[in-house]
Amino acid sequence: xxxxxxxxxxxxxxxxxxxxxxxxxxxxxxxxxxxxxxxxxxxxxxxxxxxxxxxxxxxxxxxxxxxxxxxxxxxxxxxxxxxxxxxxxxxxxxxxxxxxxxxxxxxxxxx
Numbered sequence: 001x002x003x004x005x006x007x008x009x010x011x012x013x014x015x016x017x018x019x020x021x022x023x024x025x026x027x028x029x030x031x032x033x034x035x036x037x038x039x040x041x042x043x044x045x046x047x048x049x050x051x052x053x054x055x056x057x058x059x060x061x062x063x064x065x066x067x068x069x070x071x072x073x074x075x076x077x078x079x080x081x082x083x084x085x086x087x088x089x090x091x092x093x094x095x096x097x098x099x100x101x102x103x104x105x106x107x108x109x110x111x
Contacts, residue, residue: 033077
C-alpha cells in the first residue's frame, strides 16, 4: 500500500516518490482494507512508501511512522462502508499455493 506524492497521479508517481497510505489523500487505503476484510482475506498487508525521505530516518523512526500510518488506515477501515455495487456474495477463495507464501517469502515447509 502506498499513496502517490503530491503533483503526481497514482499511475505516474515515480518509484521513489511514494508516500505513506493516507498521507496525501489520493489513494483509498481504508477502502482497500475494508474490501479485503469483506471478502475474508486474512493474509499480510504491506506498506511500501518507497520514499527517499525514509532513507534519512533511523530504523526506529521509519517503523514508527509506518506503523502510525497503517494503524490509522486500519482504524478508518473499521467504519468504512463499501459501495453497494462493490459488495458481492462470493467468498474469498485463495490460491492453494498462497498458504505456503507469507510476508518474507516461502514458509520453511518448501514449495
